[in-house]
Amino acid sequence: MAILDEKEILVKINQGDEAGLEGLFVLYYKPLCVFALNFIDSYEEAEDLIQELFVKFWERRGKTEFQGSLRAYLFSSVQHNCIKLIKSRRRYHFDGIENYEDLLEDKYTSVEMEEERERLYAEIEKLPEQCRKVFEAIVLKDMKYKEAAELLGLSVNTVKTHLARAMKQLRSSLHIIVLVMLR
Template structure:
């Protein structure tokens, strides 16, 4: 696979690869080894939070939904055989959990949500590589237009792969401040959330 780079504010960033192979995670899951939960978190947590935010108004709600999905997944699947794609399963579970949350809170974000087909739940993206590249270029232009602090936090979390704590230490602010700036950035980039989530995965060429 040829490495893909993108340019933002005078810096080049390399698209990240998955930290852990799905086969390794599934093997640990079958053995009932809780280490697989940390591996799932490393691979999918941030992308799933961005995905959940497409349905929810609050980033805190998105995090709660994803964390609940992780807990339920471990409790129901530990020690069991698992077949198929973990990525597809988790995105589908988050989709259902977000809908359930919305029904209970009575805060529907848009009409026809239950029939909305999200591209990230598909094994293959329906868009061409060229279409995705063009959408990413538009996203990067809008990232550059973010308020300075929001942009710094967004770039650090999504493109530099830093944790909230690491970003807080880097910028000398609190973790809550980091989360606030990150949430604001995601809301401003709301129409690009599917592409942002894709940045957490290597894209097949």
């Protein structure tokens, strides 16, 4: 298949021609997945997010007249969807954690919880210095990426990279439930 340009893709999609969807996939799937990794640290989740975006784009074909750059629209949509995903996770994992401690106490005794908490903090201390500082700022102090970047004298993208590395290292050495017991 010849690679279609944006205009050809949009015309084919609006006509209901699946070649337009295939052209969209060929042109943008991998770049959008890589872009999503700037926000989330799972390639599988990035793929799911992009596939869902393409499905919705296909389902809405012909219903709205598309103006502007398809590329800009897609990248903006991915960024929006990633942020939405992060916010939904943060609300579950980090906000109001006190409400979940009662549920966890049924599974773990307070001594076991304290041991797990100590193990978590020991693993945090093993992180490379910048990763540790970023993790502490974002997760423990509940700072926004921009705030942490300003505090540490880093770019926002560097903060995101350090956080992803810290989370990956912690996940590999700890059970995920420990991340819920941070506070």
